[in-house]
Amino acid sequence: MRSRSAPAPLAVSAVAVAALAALPLAYLLIRGIGGGADAWEIVTRGRTAALVGRTVALVAGAPALATAIGVGLAWLVVRTDMPGRRLFGVLAALPLVIPSYVLALAFIAAIGPGGLTGELWGGPGAAWIFGYRGATLALALATYPYVFLLTAAALRRMDPSLEEAARSLGRSRAAAFRQVTLPALRPAIGAGAVLVALYALSDFGVVSLLRYDALTRAIYNQYRSLFDREPAAVLGLVLVVLTTAVLVLEARSRERGRLRRSGAAADRPAELVPLGRWRWPAVAACAAVVAVALVLPVAVLEWWALSAGAELPSEGEVAGWAGNSLLVSLLAALAATAAALPLAALAARRRTAFARSLERVTYAANALPGIVIALSLVFFATRVAEPLYQTLALLVFAYVVRFLPQALAGASGALLRVDPKLEQASRGLGAGPWRTFARVTAPLVAPGLLAGATLVFLSTMKELPATLLLRPIGFDTLATEVWTATGVSAYSEAAAPALLLIVLSAPVVWLLQVRTRGEGAAAEEPPPRE
Amino acid sequence: MKRLLPILLSLLAIGGGLAACGGDDGDKLTVYSGRNEKLIGDLVESFKKDTGVDVEVRYGDSAELAATIAEEGDASPADVFFSQDAGALGAVEQAGLLKALPQATLDKVDARWRDPKGQWVGTSGRSRVIAYSTERVQEGDVPDSVFDLTDPRYKGRIGLAPPNASFQAFVSAMRIDVGDAKTEEWLRGIKANAPKLLENNIQTEEAIARGEIDLGLVNHYYVYELRAERPDFPVANHFLKAGDPGALVNVAGAGILKSADRPREAQRFVDYLLAVQGQQYFADKTFEYPLVDGEAERPDGLPPIEDLQGPDIALGELGGKLKSTLEMLDRVGLSA
CATH class of the missing domain: 3.40.190.10 (Periplasmic binding protein-like II)
Structure with missing residues (x-):
């Protein structure tokens, strides 16, 4: 890793990781092609066009709303004198730990027709939560923390001298924000929006519970009713095409607004913007987001937990589920970070089309529904790696395939910060490669890697579809327990594991936020894809 | 980072160790159940107690488990597929992965509630x-x-x-x-x-x-x-x-896989579902209709299954x- 040209082992391991991450794509192609003309007929159906249209609408709406919320909150928390901004810095990130299906269930129970608010204060309840508006809102509230975290980190390490220069040249604060700050934040916002879009493409819980007929729902129902794996695979490939479109669009828009950091950046925090009489409205806005995305689902879970008929599981059982959840999430975070390193290093050292496409392959797999990832690994494991089938190792591997882009988002930005000259200097002074790595490279990249690992950890804690099919028999986690209980409408029994899931994940988010502040650069943007 | 490395390595070692012992356990009867653990978990426990056969159950959605078995093919660890509906059983049968059940087992339920080809049988209605x-x-x-x-x-x-x-x-x-x-x-x-x-x-x-x-x-x-x-x-x-x-009247049902490692125990499991213990369990705990004549009382408040007389159709045709x-x-x- 010391010269500009990537050494063979790096390229080889990057290709190996990308190839493993592309297994679900290979599976879809095998099944799609194996299905022949009959299976492809589904593409020409009018209904498929309608599904694509609705999916596009969702993938336009959810990231737009999540970006508006995430960027707004990040600016308020990092750059203004809003009261309580440190507290909101942690609270606003916490919805990341709430599984989107739990959020959707809580929405229905709280504000839906005949829901709690109706019961308490009368009124018919919000019928609009079923359909496009509800699904978009739920997905945006479940995922805006991706944008918030990445944007807040970028704001914190932004060179304040740029904005100051614009101001001194007579630009208003608003104009300086639009012309200088926003373009500088573009990569971070774009990376966050892409994670939101991928989530919206692959999520089944929200569209199913809030009755929005998107592609993912159709893929699940194709498996559920016809047991026809071929047309389902073809729909999966349609989803991959949409994902590629999202990635290309994002890369294009990124090119238009590039801004390089000035050579010698002023390494000091920017001056806080005084909000004046807007202070309290700003607090109210932050509080409103936190209330809907965090307090509401937790309150509904509490209410369920306390309601009659709850048969509380024993402490030993709960500890077992929690231990299993923590174990797989930790292993997945480590493995995904390790897997992301060669890809990120290759992309950072070599800005070639080849390195870029390797990265994109891993993103494409991320937008596939969990059931597709699970079935693809069932397919390959039973054929070529049977001893691994239904072991913890394969389950962790599935998580890595699903969540690699999140680790990559952290690792890529981190490695970009490493100036090869520093490593060369270290080697020149007589340090060996290991010592150089431990003393020079590692401290520079650690915050970014930690941020990526944290996102993977949180996603794994709440992952369900792949966990259900690939876990070792009897390996129950908090997420599978929530699924089991809601499967028989036993919401009071679902509440305990769901709450514990949130409680256990919260410190990790807190850690992420504190580290971000301390190191000035935790959640890094991925490298510009020129 | 230096201090982190040993920790990371030991965690990976733990992961590897767990992987080694999490593998397919050939000693146990393996059931793939599309029926929820909260509904049938107790029945599985009483089967264990009554027969001494050790069972492990993979719970999931019936259709997703059917798709899983189809992808696993002959390598499926499952011995029995216990499904929430006849459709998922039909799909596994279509894939050629179920084996014929003995006539004595099939004859316990009316021809309407079982597979015409004899590869799965309804267990509750x-x-x-x-x-x-x-x-x-x-x-x-x-x-x-x-x-x-x-x-x-x-x-x-x-x-x-x-x-x-x-x-x-x-x-x-x-x-x-x-x-x-x-x-x-x-x-x-x-x-x-x-x-x-x-x-x-x-x-x-x-x-x-x-x-x-x-x-x-x-x-x-x-x-x-x-x-x-x-x-x-x-x-x-x-x-x-x-x-x-x-x-x-629809049924939940069960079939035995051709690739079953423990066909004898699998048969015992299916027979247990159709025996008085199983049939009474469904009536009492899941409020379903027993399908085996005279084996169990139907749940309180339900009309007799004979009175329901849905269309006179064998489910296997559907x-x-x-x-x-x-x-x-x-x-x-x-x-x-």
Whole structure:
């Protein structure tokens, strides 16, 4: 890793990781092609066009709303004198730990027709939560923390001298924000929006519970009713095409607004913007987001937990589920970070089309529904790696395939910060490669890697579809327990594991936020894809 | 970072160790169950106790488990597939992965509730009913035939779940019973009545309780699950008149895989489900109909299964109709 040209082992391991991450794509192609003309007929159906249209609408709406919320909150928390901004810095990130299906269930129970608010204060309840508006809102509230975290980190390490220069040249604060700050934040916002879009493409819980007929729902129902794996695979490939479109669009828009950091950046925090009489409205806005995305689902879970008929599981059982959840999430975070390193290093050292496409392959797999990832690994494991089938190792591997882009988002930005000259200097002074790595490279990249690992950890804690099919028999986690209980409408029994899931994940988010502040650069943007 | 490295390595070692011991355990009978652990977990425990056979169960969604078994092929660790509905069993059978059950096992249940080719057998029955709101509807106003639901006075008041396997089975049964033309006409009439389209039976029941709709086409036992959680759940079942396609009786059932490592124990498990312990369990705990004559009492408050008399159709016939049924639903705009 010391010269500009990537050494063979790096390229080889990057290709190996990308190839493993592309297994679900290979599976879809095998099944799609194996299905022949009959299976492809589904593409020409009018209904498929309608599904694509609705999916596009969702993938336009959810990231737009999540970006508006995430960027707004990040600016308020990092750059203004809003009261309580440190507290909101942690609270606003916490919805990341709430599984989107739990959020959707809580929405229905709280504000839906005949829901709690109706019961308490009368009124018919919000019928609009079923359909496009509800699904978009739920997905945006479940995922805006991706944008918030990445944007807040970028704001914190932004060179304040740029904005100051614009101001001194007579630009208003608003104009300086639009012309200088926003373009500088573009990569971070774009990376966050892409994670939101991928989530919206692959999520089944929200569209199913809030009755929005998107592609993912159709893929699940194709498996559920016809047991026809071929047309389902073809729909999966349609989803991959949409994902590629999202990635290309994002890369294009990124090119238009590039801004390089000035050579010698002023390494000091920017001056806080005084909000004046807007202070309290700003607090109210932050509080409103936190209330809907965090307090509401937790309150509904509490209410369920306390309601009659709850048969509380024993402490030993709960500890077992929690231990299993923590174990797989930790292993997945480590493995995904390790897997992301060669890809990120290759992309950072070599800005070639080849390195870029390797990265994109891993993103494409991320937008596939969990059931597709699970079935693809069932397919390959039973054929070529049977001893691994239904072991913890394969389950962790599935998580890595699903969540690699999140680790990559952290690792890529981190490695970009490493100036090869520093490593060369270290080697020149007589340090060996290991010592150089431990003393020079590692401290520079650690915050970014930690941020990526944290996102993977949180996603794994709440992952369900792949966990259900690939876990070792009897390996129950908090997420599978929530699924089991809601499967028989036993919401009071679902509440305990769901709450514990949130409680256990919260410190990790807190850690992420504190580290971000301390190191000035935790959640890094991925490298510009020129 | 230096201090982190040993920690990371030891965690990976733990992971590797767990991987080694998590593998396929050939000593145990392996059941893939599409039925929820909360519903049948106790039955599995009593099977263990009564027979001394060690069992491990993979719980999941019936259709997803069927797809999993199909992808696993001969390498499937499963010995028994215990499914929530006949459709998923039919899919595994179509893939050629189930083996014929002994005639003695099959003969325990009526020919209507088992596979004509003898590769799976129904273990408990559930009737299609019209669920209605006890707050807004008198039982006398609930129709006795699904054909009456096209009446304009039900406009905007009905809920159904096209993606649900038991709804699809009911439409297939109607096609066999009254023909395609009449079924399609009925579906168009329902569509004209602006039904609320839901994902599954539970969503349908909840939509009634919330006041979104007054009536829903569902299986009879969900309301009991919901009452266990909420004793005053404001929904009740209305059983349809004999012979009505809407009164179809579906089954949950089980089959044994050709690739089973422990076929003898698998057979014991299936026989246990059909023995008095199993049959009484379904009646008492899951509020379903026992299918084996004289083995168990039916749940309180349910009409006898003989009186239900849905259309006189063997469930095994329905699987072949599924694809064209889904096409018909697509055509009339009630897509799954």
